[in-house]
Amino acid sequence: MNGPTLNPQVALYVDDFLPYTHGWIYRQISDPVTNVKTVLCHQRSEEKIFPIARYVTSTRSGRLSEYIKGRFWFLFKYFSLSLDKKAIQAFGEELIAQKINLVHAHFGTNGVGIAPLCKRLNIPLVVTFHGFDISSAPLRWPAYRKQLQLLFDQIACAIAISEEMAERLIVIGCPKEKIKVSYLGVPVNKFTYIDRSQHKEPLVFLHAGRLTAKKGVPDLVRAFAKAFPNKGEAELWLAGDGEERKEVKETIHSTQSSDVKLLGRLTEEELQQARSKAHVFVINCRTDQAGTKEGLPIAILEACCTGMPVISTRHAGIPEAIQHEHTGFLVEEYDSNAFALAMQKMREASLRTQMGINANVLMREKFSLEKCNQELRRIYNEVLSH
Numbered sequence: 001m002n003g004p005t006l007n008p009q010v011a012l013y014v015d016d017f018l019p020y021t022h023g024w025i026y027r028q029i030s031d032p033v034t035n036v037k038t039v040l041c042h043q044r045s046e047e048k049i050f051p052i053a054r055y056v057t058s059t060r061s062g063r064l065s066e067y068i069k070g071r072f073w074f075l076f077k078y079f080s081l082s083l084d085k086k087a088i089q090a091f092g093e094e095l096i097a098q099k100i101n102l103v104h105a106h107f108g109t110n111g112v113g114i115a116p117l118c119k120r121l122n123i124p125l126v127v128t129f130h131g132f133d134i135s136s137a138p139l140r141w142p143a144y145r146k147q148l149q150l151l152f153d154q155i156a157c158a159i160a161i162s163e164e165m166a167e168r169l170i171v172i173g174c175p176k177e178k179i180k181v182s183y184l185g186v187p188v189n190k191f192t193y194i195d196r197s198q199h200k201e202p203l204v205f206l207h208a209g210r211l212t213a214k215k216g217v218p219d220l221v222r223a224f225a226k227a228f229p230n231k232g233e234a235e236l237w238l239a240g241d242g243e244e245r246k247e248v249k250e251t252i253h254s255t256q257s258s259d260v261k262l263l264g265r266l267t268e269e270e271l272q273q274a275r276s277k278a279h280v281f282v283i284n285c286r287t288d289q290a291g292t293k294e295g296l297p298i299a300i301l302e303a304c305c306t307g308m309p310v311i312s313t314r315h316a317g318i319p320e321a322i323q324h325e326h327t328g329f330l331v332e333e334y335d336s337n338a339f340a341l342a343m344q345k346m347r348e349a350s351l352r353t354q355m356g357i358n359a360n361v362l363m364r365e366k367f368s369l370e371k372c373n374q375e376l377r378r379i380y381n382e383v384l385s386h
Contacts (some may be wrong), residue, residue, distance in 0.1 A: 008380040010036045011095055013105040013114045018050045019255040020265070021210065024184045024298045026050045031373045034380070037098050040091045040114070056094045059088035067214050080143045081113045090116055095121055102126060102156075102380055108133035112147040114153055124156035124383050128182070129295075131316065136292035149173055156383040159376075161295045162317025168293075180379050184298055185372025191305035193275055197353045202259070203234040205343065206278035206308075208271060208299045209244035214292050216284035216313075218244065218251040219336050223284070225255035226244050227340040230277055234343075236260045236282075239274055280346045281308045285315040286333040296321060305363045309355035311342045321367065327359035 012029050014022075018040050029036040029052070032343075039055035083091070091114070095103070102318040103118050104126045111127035118125040138145040152158065152174045160166035161181045166179050205224065206298040209215050217238060236257070238248065241264055252260045266274065281303035285294045296317035300310055306320070310328035312318050313335075324330045329345065331338035346352055 004110065006381045006384045008035050008377070008384060009099055009101045010034060010380065011038050011040055011100040011103045012036050013040045013091075013103055013110055014107070015041065015110055016043040016045050017052070017055060018046055020046050020049060023050070023268075024186075027185065027187065028373060028376065031369070033373050033377045034103075037100065038094055040094065040103075042087070048247055054098075056089040056090055056340070058084075062374045063190065068161075080147055081109060083113050083117060092117055092121065095123060102383060104128070104380075106130065108148060108151065109137060109144065112144065112151050112259075119154060125154065126157045126159060126379065126383060127151065127155050128159040128161065129165060129169060130161060131165075131295040132292045134165070134172055135287070138172055139291045152178070156283035156386070157379055159379065162320050164317045164320065165295055172214065182375050182379060183367055183372050184296065184301075185367055186301045186305055186363065187299065187369045188305050188360075188367070191272075191302060193305075193307045193360050195347060195353075196279055196307065196356060199277075199279055199349075202232055203347060204278040205234065205236045205280050205282045205311075205346075206239065206274055206303070207237065207282050207284075208239040208266075208274075208303070209283055209297060210240050211238070211244040211248050213244065213288035213290075214294060214334040215242075215283060216286045216334075217248050219334070220282060220284040220339070221248065221251045221257060221260055222255060223336040224260065224343060225257045226336070227343040228259065231258060231309060234259060235265055237274060237278060238261045239266045239271055241265045275303060275306050275308065278354050279352055280343075281328075282339075282343070283310070283312050284339060285313050285318060287315070294318070301363060301367050304356075304359035307356035307360045308384040309346065309352050311339065311346070313339075322360070323358070323362065327355050327362055 018026055028034055039052055041057055042059055044057050096156055105114050106128045108129050115125055139146055158169055158179045160169055160176050160179055161184050166181050169179050170176050211217050224236040282356050283297060287293050294316040300321055310322050312322055312330060313333045314330050315333055322328045322330055329342035331342055
């Protein structure tokens with residue numbers, strides 16, 4: 001490992017530890033190399049899936065109030081984010097008691113909340129930005145946009161999870177010298193490579209992700225229906241749940257796509273079984289009407305680890321993980337015709353197999369969890385050496 005030998009004593013700060021879709025955070029903090037000593041949060045979720053040795057919760061005063069603010073954001077766009085007195089006391093005591101010398105917050109919206117406490121205690125703050133926090137949120141939330149500029153002045157390091165996101169950070173005012181790119185890694189050795197060259201028909205496409213606007217699932221269903229109008233040619237499996245579930249079901253009905261299977265939320269074991277039976281991973285990411293963008297969906301990386309080729313869009317950091325015509329196909333956002341054509345091209349078994357091999361190799365070279373967590377530790381060391 002490069003850099004000086006230091007001893008980071010890290011506290012992680014997130015709002016909710018941990019939604020089932022945020023397992024990539026758990027992979028970071030459960031690795032001894034990152035040396036996370038405690039977690040600060042306002043809600044503790046999925047304790048059986050994500051057990052941790054030490055954490056402190058301080059429930060936000062008025063969860064109903066927080067929900068209302070989130071649901072009707074346009075009425076509260078001039079309100080700043082901040083910790084209440086109980087959280088400041090609880091988190092401050094924990095930081096002191098555990099002799100924490102670095103705080104790592106995920107999402108800019110959390111970073112602006114914890115920043116004043118870190119400043120008061122003279123603890124350097126590292127913030128990882130993920131997508132909405134530097135796309136739609138600054139556009140629709142003037143108070144947060146102002147807080148972001150103050151955060152950029154204070155933080156020791158702004159971590160971008162893709163090169164594309166690093167450019168976005170610069171555009172909205174983060175000093176270039178404070179930005180480091182650190183990919184979210186995947187434990188490549190835990191995802192068994194699957195030889196799909198002998199897979200039987202029908203051709204199975206798998207989507208895994210929230211049913212939300214930026215995933216473009218209704219249009220994905222329409223593209224599939226156009227690509228495979230005849231029953232039994234192929235199947236589309238949709239794993240995940242979310243606010244667009246009703247719209248997705250209505251789209252399946254309106255396109256008369258009986259070969260589309262709505263699987264709902266799957267456990268990691270169930271998702272792995274789905275991957276083992278599917279041929280191609282598909283995810284139709286786009287910038288939604290609110291301006292929200294992705295970062296780099298971890299589901300893409302996990303699929304590639306198993307040797308699945310991917311069809312996706314030229315959106316956010318996705319082209320850094322999917323090499324067009326080498327590990328899969330990339331199309332422009334909102335181009336359902338091009339997506340349908342890419343799905344048709346995946347009929348060729350030898351093409352799918354070679355793309356899957358290439359995808360697995362790329363994951364090992366660029367996105368292995370071990371390498372990515374070592375890079376994160378290097379960033380911690382660099383911050384503490386200044």
